[in-house]
Amino acid sequence: MRHMTSVIARQRRSSEDGQSLMEFAFLLPVLVLLTVGVCELGRAAAYTIAVKNAATAGAEFGSQSQVNAVNIPAMESQAINDVNYPQFSYGMLTATATYGCLCDDGTGKSCPNPVPAPTTCTPAYLTCDQGPIVQCVQVNTTGTWNSLLNYPGIPNMYQANGQTIMRVQR
Numbered sequence: 001m002r003h004m005t006s007v008i009a010r011q012r013r014s015s016e017d018g019q020s021l022m023e024f025a026f027l028l029p030v031l032v033l034l035t036v037g038v039c040e041l042g043r044a045a046a047y048t049i050a051v052k053n054a055a056t057a058g059a060e061f062g063s064q065s066q067v068n069a070v071n072i073p074a075m076e077s078q079a080i081n082d083v084n085y086p087q088f089s090y091g092m093l094t095a096t097a098t099y100g101c102l103c104d105d106g107t108g109k110s111c112p113n114p115v116p117a118p119t120t121c122t123p124a125y126l127t128c129d130q131g132p133i134v135q136c137v138q139v140n141t142t143g144t145w146n147s148l149l150n151y152p153g154i155p156n157m158y159q160a161n162g163q164t165i166m167r168v169q170r
Contacts, residue, residue, distance in 0.1 A: 033151075036148060036149050037149075039148065040147060040148055040149060043145075043148070044158055044160075047143060047145055047158070047160055048160040050083050050084075050143070051083070051093070051141050051142070051143040051160040051161065051162045052141070052160070052162035052164075053082060053083075053162070054079045054080065054082040054083045054093065054095065054141045054143075054162060055079060055095070055139045055140060055141040055162035055163055055164040056139075056162070056164045057078050057079055057081075057082035058075045058076060058078045058079030058082070058095055058097055058139035058141070058164070059075070059079075059097075059137050059138065059139040059164035059165065059166045060078075060164075060166065061074065061075055061078040062074075062075040062078075062097060062099065062137035062139065062166070062168070063137050063166035063167065063168050063169060064168075064169060065168070065169065066135060066168055066170070068168075069099045069135055069137050069168045070099060070118075072097045072098070072099070075095075075097035075137065075139055076095040076096065076097050076139070077095075079095035079097070079139050079141055080093055080094075080095050083143070092143060092144050092145060093141065093142070093143040093144075094141065094142050094143075095139060095140070095141045096139070096140045096141075097137065097138065097139045097140075098114075098115055098117075098118065098137070098138050099115065099118055099121070099135060099136065099137045099138070099168075100115040100116030100117050100118055100120045100121060100135070100136055100138075101116060101120045101121040101133050101134065101135050101136070102116055102120065102133075102134050102136070103128035103129075103132075103133060103134070104128070104132050104133070104134045110167065111134065111136030111138075111165045111166065111167050112136075112165075113138075113163075113165055114138065115136045115137065115138040115165060116136070121133075121135065132170075134167060134168075135167070135168040136165060136166065136167055136168065137165070137166055137168060138163070138164070138165045139162075139163070139164050140161070140162070140163045141161065141162040141163075142159060142160070142161050142162075143159070143160050143162075144157055144158065144159045144160075145157070145158055146158075
């Protein structure tokens with residue numbers, strides 16, 4: 001009797017041996033797709049942060065002095081050089097900088113979005129009777145990068161934008 005039960009138990013076990021392997025084979029593509037999707041979201045977050053930080057770096061350079069504020073190429077270069085991702089090389093990261101002026105009427109006016117045009121800083125245009133002249137800088141960045149996964153319905157290329165506006169120190 002004892003010998004008979006061990007034979008029956010062995011037959012049951014051997015008939016279920018491939019079940020776990022089949023379940024794993026069905027779930028593996030889903031798990032791989034889920035893992036790659038999580039990695040893509042992480043990359044997108046990292047690149048978006050880098051693009052926004054690049055705009056801040058360019059605006060910080062421009063806001064240090066009135067001389068830096070009018071140096072548009074240097075602000076744009078500072079923004080592009082701030083990004084340390086090799087995926088942004090070959091023109092995949094662009095920066096556009098501008099500056100402008102407005103009058104502070106004593107209310108502690110901040111720089112508007114968008115920043116006034118550079119022509120507003122000419123003495124013929126700007127006469128501030130109530131307060132000092134406020135000079136502002138603005139840097140916009142755009143970065144694009146390719147997806148790791150080429151899957152129908154998922155874009156092959158992503159884009160992130162950054163914008164920073166700062167008041168120039170006097």
